[in-house]
Amino acid sequence: MWLNEIIEKLETVLTGIEKNLTSFVHNRATNVNNDKLLTAKEIIEDISEIYNYKKTIETDLTKDDIYYRLIQVLKDKLEIKSFYIFEEDLQKDERKIIYAPKGKAPCCSIKKEIRELCRAQRTDNVISSETFPEVCRVASCEAPDDYTCIPFNINEQKAITIHILCEDKACIHHNKYQIGIIKKYLEETKPILESRILMDVLRERNLVDGLTGLYNRKYLDEFVDKTMPKELSHNTTYAVMFLDIDYFKMVNDTYGHDAGDAILQRLAKTMKSNITNNEFIVRFGGEEFLIVMRNPTHESAKELASRINSEFGKIVFNFNNESFSKTVSIGYAFYPEDTNQFWKCIKYADLCLYKAKETGRNRVIRFTKDILKNGEKEKY
Numbered sequence: 001m002w003l004n005e006i007i008e009k010l011e012t013v014l015t016g017i018e019k020n021l022t023s024f025v026h027n028r029a030t031n032v033n034n035d036k037l038l039t040a041k042e043i044i045e046d047i048s049e050i051y052n053y054k055k056t057i058e059t060d061l062t063k064d065d066i067y068y069r070l071i072q073v074l075k076d077k078l079e080i081k082s083f084y085i086f087e088e089d090l091q092k093d094e095r096k097i098i099y100a101p102k103g104k105a106p107c108c109s110i111k112k113e114i115r116e117l118c119r120a121q122r123t124d125n126v127i128s129s130e131t132f133p134e135v136c137r138v139a140s141c142e143a144p145d146d147y148t149c150i151p152f153n154i155n156e157q158k159a160i161t162i163h164i165l166c167e168d169k170a171c172i173h174h175n176k177y178q179i180g181i182i183k184k185y186l187e188e189t190k191p192i193l194e195s196r197i198l199m200d201v202l203r204e205r206n207l208v209d210g211l212t213g214l215y216n217r218k219y220l221d222e223f224v225d226k227t228m229p230k231e232l233s234h235n236t237t238y239a240v241m242f243l244d245i246d247y248f249k250m251v252n253d254t255y256g257h258d259a260g261d262a263i264l265q266r267l268a269k270t271m272k273s274n275i276t277n278n279e280f281i282v283r284f285g286g287e288e289f290l291i292v293m294r295n296p297t298h299e300s301a302k303e304l305a306s307r308i309n310s311e312f313g314k315i316v317f318n319f320n321n322e323s324f325s326k327t328v329s330i331g332y333a334f335y336p337e338d339t340n341q342f343w344k345c346i347k348y349a350d351l352c353l354y355k356a357k358e359t360g361r362n363r364v365i366r367f368t369k370d371i372l373k374n375g376e377k378e379k380y
Contacts, residue, residue: 014040046181049077054188063196066189071099073185074162078178081171084163088114088121091157098160106163107141108149120149120161126179130172141165146172150179152186155194160186209283211261212268220282220290224342231294239296240345241305241332242353243271246361248287251326255319260287263317263326270312274304290346296334298366305330305364313362329356333367 017040053073057066067085074080084106085098094112107129110117119136120127127136127149141147150162162182166172207219245251245267252260264287271281271291282290291308293301313327331352335345348367355371356363365371 046184050181050184050188053185054192057189057192060192060196063193063200066193066196067098070185070189074182078181080164080175080178080182082165082167084165086161086163088118088159088161089157090115090153090159095161101165104165105142107139107145107147107165108136108163109140110138118149118151118161120151121159124151124153126150128176130176148172148175148179150182150186152183152190154190154197158194158197162186212265212283214268214272214289215280215282217282217284219280220284223280223292228342237295237337238335238342238345239293239301239332240335240342240349241291241293241301241330242284242346242349243267243289243291243308243328243330244353244357245287246327246329246357248326255322259317259319262319266315266317267312267328270315271308274308274311279304290349298334301332301334302364302366305332309362309364327362329353329361330364331356331367332364338367 053069057069060066060069071085074083082101082104084100086095087098088095093114095110095114095118097106100106108118114121116122117138119138129135129139129141129146129148136149139147146166148164148166150164151159152161153159164175166175207215207222209216245263248260248263251263267289268281268283271289275281275291278294280292282292284290291304293304296304309328309330313325316323316325331349331354333339333345333348333352335342338348339345348371351371352365352367356365359365
């Protein structure tokens, strides 16, 4: 009787412990023999690992660092073999891919209208193709793939979705019992990721020109000091373009600075509509702008410069009941083809710009050695 009482009390205590621990990690896969001691041990290990994860990401500096840790957890600790991480911008209603597995296409390819088209984000529920055939009409997998989508809101502006792919029932079964602990990791990630996103927003504002919405000189300095060395290690090459609005001072003097600001904004819009993710634009000062192209060819650089020159020249401005057009002069050079110093490449592009000004304006000129003066030619 005494032994039975002890066992009964132990059973009650362990059941209570297991119940309380399970509230921390929902849907945790239990051990095969349903041993409450082993189950409690496993859940305590999960909680300990989550705590260590949280303490680690608290000292990470950037959003990318935190995403890197989350990817490590999903791959190594939870053994999720194939998954995507999407980051949703809820204000712009669009998403981008943070992580993608090699050689595996996602079942969901939507990039815009996320709140309407993404079933997981719209319902704020886990969506699994196992529960109902074609549960998400937007998703389209290559057979025999199944998918699970786990949505998670970071704040009113940002959300993430874990998009998990499976090829067999064993994978589906394994992943089903990881959903609870994935959510727990996301809950611990949320406040820290939100803080880093806010820091990125503040930093971005500090690096963006208020009038045009383009990057400023601080961004260029940071790019050269921090980003470029990493890209150069992957053999990235660049083209640098210098742009200047022809006779811009005349606009300010004749029509006022409001007209000048409107023209600068229209040029910024024209440039942004003609570049891709491989280029970025800097307002270098006044009416001067810099475009940096990654891995250009001679043809692609010339084509971009000529297109911007042509498109901007077609715009008709109307101020003080007068209509007129403006043009731009553009000079460009290649790094490291023309020089092994990036700032010198900017200088060469600037020299080409002034050559365009001297020879009639509204022109595109590529750097050659002949543009240099005699003393500089010898050092070239």
